[in-house]
Amino acid sequence: MTARTSSESARVIPEATVARLPVYLRALTALAERGIRTCSSEDLAAAAGVNSAKLRKDLSYLGSYGTRGVGYDVDYLRYQIAREIGVTHDWPVVIVGIGNLGHALANYSGFRSRGFRVVALLDADLERTGELVAGVPVRPFDDLEAIASEHSVAIGVIATPAAAAQDVADRMVAAGVTSILNFAPAVISVPEGVDVRKVDLSIELQILAYHEQRKAHEHARDEHPDLPEMPAVVGGDQ
Amino acid sequence: MTARTSSESARVIPEATVARLPVYLRALTALAERGIRTCSSEDLAAAAGVNSAKLRKDLSYLGSYGTRGVGYDVDYLRYQIAREIGVTHDWPVVIVGIGNLGHALANYSGFRSRGFRVVALLDADLERTGELVAGVPVRPFDDLEAIASEHSVAIGVIATPAAAAQDVADRMVAAGVTSILNFAPAVISVPEGVDVRKVDLSIELQILAYHEQRKAHEHARDEHPDLPEMPAVVGGDQ
DNA sequence: TAGATTGTTAATCGATTAACAATC
DNA sequence: TAGATTGTTAATCGATTAACAATC
Structure with missing residues (x-):
C-alpha cells in the first residue's frame, strides 16, 4: 500500500x-x-x-x-x-440571464450560505440595467469581462434562453470562467479544461414520466394476469 | 435470442x-x-x-x-x-410552493411544450390564494387531494423550503402522486413504488467548486515541477 | 474484555466504448 | 457493386454492495 x-x-x-x-x-x-x-x-x-x-x-x-x-x-x-x-472559502459567481429563473437563482439563499457569492447579475436587455435583484444591480452583459477579471470569477451560471447559451458560454470562457452551471435547455460546447454541469427541468420531468408510464403498464398487466410476463418468440426476428 | x-x-x-x-x-x-x-x-x-x-x-x-x-x-x-x-400524451402536474423558484417553474414554457400541463399551483400561505401566476391561480395547499383526484395527477413538484418538503411529499403520496420532482434542499422519504428525483442548485455548484479547486492545485503543481507527482511513502501507515 | 463500528476487500453489477459484421 | 452506417458483440471500466477483519 x-x-x-x-x-x-x-x-x-x-x-x-x-x-x-x-x-x-x-x-x-x-x-x-x-x-x-x-x-x-x-x-x-x-x-x-x-x-x-x-x-x-x-x-x-x-x-x-x-x-x-x-x-x-x-x-x-x-x-x-x-x-x-473547497467550500471553506468563498467562490465569486456571475449569473447571466435575469428572467424568472435567474431571479430565483439570485434570490436563492442556499448559494450564499454555502460559500458562493453572487458578484454580478448580467442581462443582454439594457432596459434592465440598474434594476436591483436580491440587492444586486443588473448590469449589461458586455460588462462580463471586466467583472470576471476584477473578481477573478471562475464559476458562471447561464440562465438565458437556449438560443443565447452558446454565445454566453463562449464569452464566459474567454473571460476566464472555467466552470459553468447551465440551466438553458441547450447543449453547449466548451474547450478542454472547462467543466459544464447541466440542470434541465423538463428533462427531469420526462424521466419521471417514463417511469410513471411503466407503472401504468405494470398495473395493466396486474389486471390481466393471463397475459404472460414475457411473450417470447424464440428465434423470431425483430 | x-x-x-x-x-x-x-x-x-x-x-x-x-x-x-x-x-x-x-x-x-x-x-x-x-x-x-x-x-x-x-x-x-x-x-x-x-x-x-x-x-x-x-x-x-x-x-x-x-x-x-x-x-x-x-x-x-x-x-x-x-x-x-410517454410524452405523446399530456401529464397533469401540480406545483407546491410558489416562491421565487415555484414562480420560475410555473412560467417555464418548456413544461407545457413537452407534454406537462400545470393543473394547479399550491401554497400554504393563504394570503397568496387567488394570485395569478402564469395565468394559473394559486390555491390553498389543502386543496391538494381534491385537485389530485379531479385531474388524476401522478406527478408533483416540490418547490417549498426544506422544512416543509417531507410533509408535502407525504400529502402528495396520500393523494395518489407516484412521481415527485423535489427542488427543496432536503432528503425526503417515500414508500416503495414512488419515484423521487432531486434537483439541488447548490449541490451542482459545489460539484463544480470541487473540480475548480483541483484545477487550482494542478496549476500550483505546474509552477513547482520539482514536487513529485506522488510523494509516496511505501509501507507508511495512514 | 465485550460490544460497537469503522475502513477495506472482493464480488457483483451496470455503463461505456471500440470494433465490426450485417445490411441498406 | 462499393460505400456508408446501423445494430450488436465483447472487452473494459467504474460504481455498488455485502461481508468482515481491524480496532476503538
Missing part, C-alpha cells in the same frame, strides 16, 4: 463520490443543527438517503476521519468534507 | 439510457426545426453531446429504427422516443 504526505491527502475521488459529498455535507449540517455531536455511518447514511456501505466507501477516499466503535465527530467530518469540496 | 410481440416492444431500458432519451428528443427537435429530415448517429450524437457508440447502443434498447447505410428519419425517431418516454 502507498501513503502520501499529510499536506496532500491521497486522491482521485470517483465522480459518483464527488457528487455525493455535498449531500453528506448538508446532512451533517442538519445533524449539527439538531445538536448532534457524533454519528455512526448508519445515522449519517440515513440522513443523506444512501446506504451505509456506500457512505463509508465514499468517506474512505477522503481519509480516515472516523473512530472504530464510536463513529464520526459531526463538526470534524463536516469540516473535512467542506475542505475537500 | 428472444423477441417480443410487436404490441409490447422488448424492454428493461437501463437508467443511464432513460436519462439520455429526453436529451436525444430535444436534439431531434432542434434538427427538425432546422429542416433536417435525416441524420446519422454521428450527427445526432454531436447534437446531443454524447459519442455515437453510446447513442446507437441507447437507441438499440428501443428497437431498430434506423436504416443501415442511411441513418435515422428525424421525425420517425422523434416519435418513437417520445412514445417510449
Whole structure:
C-alpha cells in the first residue's frame, strides 16, 4: 500500500463520490443543527438517503476521519468534507440571464450560505440595467469581462434562453470562467479544461414520466394476469 | 435470442439510457426545426453531446429504427422516443410552493411544450390564494387531494423550503402522486413504488467548486515541477 | 474484555466504448 | 457493386454492495 504526505491527502475521488459529498455535507449540517455531536455511518447514511456501505466507501477516499466503535465527530467530518469540496472559502459567481429563473437563482439563499457569492447579475436587455435583484444591480452583459477579471470569477451560471447559451458560454470562457452551471435547455460546447454541469427541468420531468408510464403498464398487466410476463418468440426476428 | 410481440416492444431500458432519451428528443427537435429530415448517429450524437457508440447502443434498447447505410428519419425517431418516454400524451402536474423558484417553474414554457400541463399551483400561505401566476391561480395547499383526484395527477413538484418538503411529499403520496420532482434542499422519504428525483442548485455548484479547486492545485503543481507527482511513502501507515 | 463500528476487500453489477459484421 | 452506417458483440471500466477483519 502507498501513503502520501499529510499536506496532500491521497486522491482521485470517483465522480459518483464527488457528487455525493455535498449531500453528506448538508446532512451533517442538519445533524449539527439538531445538536448532534457524533454519528455512526448508519445515522449519517440515513440522513443523506444512501446506504451505509456506500457512505463509508465514499468517506474512505477522503481519509480516515472516523473512530472504530464510536463513529464520526459531526463538526470534524463536516469540516473535512467542506475542505475537500473547497467550500471553506468563498467562490465569486456571475449569473447571466435575469428572467424568472435567474431571479430565483439570485434570490436563492442556499448559494450564499454555502460559500458562493453572487458578484454580478448580467442581462443582454439594457432596459434592465440598474434594476436591483436580491440587492444586486443588473448590469449589461458586455460588462462580463471586466467583472470576471476584477473578481477573478471562475464559476458562471447561464440562465438565458437556449438560443443565447452558446454565445454566453463562449464569452464566459474567454473571460476566464472555467466552470459553468447551465440551466438553458441547450447543449453547449466548451474547450478542454472547462467543466459544464447541466440542470434541465423538463428533462427531469420526462424521466419521471417514463417511469410513471411503466407503472401504468405494470398495473395493466396486474389486471390481466393471463397475459404472460414475457411473450417470447424464440428465434423470431425483430 | 428472444423477441417480443410487436404490441409490447422488448424492454428493461437501463437508467443511464432513460436519462439520455429526453436529451436525444430535444436534439431531434432542434434538427427538425432546422429542416433536417435525416441524420446519422454521428450527427445526432454531436447534437446531443454524447459519442455515437453510446447513442446507437441507447437507441438499440428501443428497437431498430434506423436504416443501415442511411441513418435515422428525424421525425420517425422523434416519435418513437417520445412514445417510449410517454410524452405523446399530456401529464397533469401540480406545483407546491410558489416562491421565487415555484414562480420560475410555473412560467417555464418548456413544461407545457413537452407534454406537462400545470393543473394547479399550491401554497400554504393563504394570503397568496387567488394570485395569478402564469395565468394559473394559486390555491390553498389543502386543496391538494381534491385537485389530485379531479385531474388524476401522478406527478408533483416540490418547490417549498426544506422544512416543509417531507410533509408535502407525504400529502402528495396520500393523494395518489407516484412521481415527485423535489427542488427543496432536503432528503425526503417515500414508500416503495414512488419515484423521487432531486434537483439541488447548490449541490451542482459545489460539484463544480470541487473540480475548480483541483484545477487550482494542478496549476500550483505546474509552477513547482520539482514536487513529485506522488510523494509516496511505501509501507507508511495512514 | 465485550460490544460497537469503522475502513477495506472482493464480488457483483451496470455503463461505456471500440470494433465490426450485417445490411441498406 | 462499393460505400456508408446501423445494430450488436465483447472487452473494459467504474460504481455498488455485502461481508468482515481491524480496532476503538
